[in-house]
Amino acid sequence: MNRPDVVVFDYGTGNVHSAVKALEAAGADVELTGDRARAREAAGLVVPGVGAFSAVANALWASRGHEVIDRRLSGGRPVLGICVGMQVLFERGVERGVDSEGLGEWPGTVDRLEAEVLPHMGWNTVEAPETSVLFDGLHDERFYFVHSYAAKEWSLDVVPPFPRPSVTWARHGERFIAAVENGPLSATQFHPEKSGDAGIQLLRNWVGTL
Numbered sequence: 001m002n003r004p005d006v007v008v009f010d011y012g013t014g015n016v017h018s019a020v021k022a023l024e025a026a027g028a029d030v031e032l033t034g035d036r037a038r039a040r041e042a043a044g045l046v047v048p049g050v051g052a053f054s055a056v057a058n059a060l061w062a063s064r065g066h067e068v069i070d071r072r073l074s075g076g077r078p079v080l081g082i083c084v085g086m087q088v089l090f091e092r093g094v095e096r097g098v099d100s101e102g103l104g105e106w107p108g109t110v111d112r113l114e115a116e117v118l119p120h121m122g123w124n125t126v127e128a129p130e131t132s133v134l135f136d137g138l139h140d141e142r143f144y145f146v147h148s149y150a151a152k153e154w155s156l157d158v159v160p161p162f163p164r165p166s167v168t169w170a171r172h173g174e175r176f177i178a179a180v181e182n183g184p185l186s187a188t189q190f191h192p193e194k195s196g197d198a199g200i201q202l203l204r205n206w207v208g209t210l
Helices: 016-025 036-041 053-062 065-074 196-207
Strands: 005-009 029-033 044-047 079-082 090-095 098-101 106-112 120-125 142-147 149-151 166-172 174-182 185-188
Touching: 005 016, 005 036, 016 029, 016 196, 029 036, 036 065, 044 065, 053 065, 053 090, 053 098, 065 079, 090 149, 120 166, 142 196, 149 174
Parallel strands: 005 029, 005 044, 044 079, 079 185, 090 106
Antiparallel strands: 090 098, 106 149, 120 142, 166 174, 174 185
């Protein structure tokens, strides 16, 4: 069986080695690299991210990763963001009083969750639309989260004939966005690479679209 080639973008942040292993288990031929040409050319690109919003965004700007993502999306080539790699796809992040610019692929702000216990760490259920490709066969599963900040609103208007984005929600203190599927651009707030068999199946569903 043909294994699609996937690049995990290595730009100095992210749970990269776990992501590589999980994607391999999901059926991809995976390369970990910061080479922009390879990242542009691969069938799929994964952008992991851990740490502060500003640090991840700045690392992507410095590595010109934002240019790679823009080029891929303009050509309809799939990109998957994970954790803070999802957060920085929004316009802004406000973290510990620091207001940082994101990549602006989606409107909205990533802000601190209003919850009694932070970080939100551990397994949680999600509310995925029936039309979701990522969550096909996974609607009753739990996924592993580690975060204190999230996007809490979705306001992107899509004009036909473009398909409406599929937005998946979760709750910790308040409702927040757990995943987005928007044409070639998908992302998860949780860590599929730390989510056991359910996470591998979600990645397998994504790899199957390549």
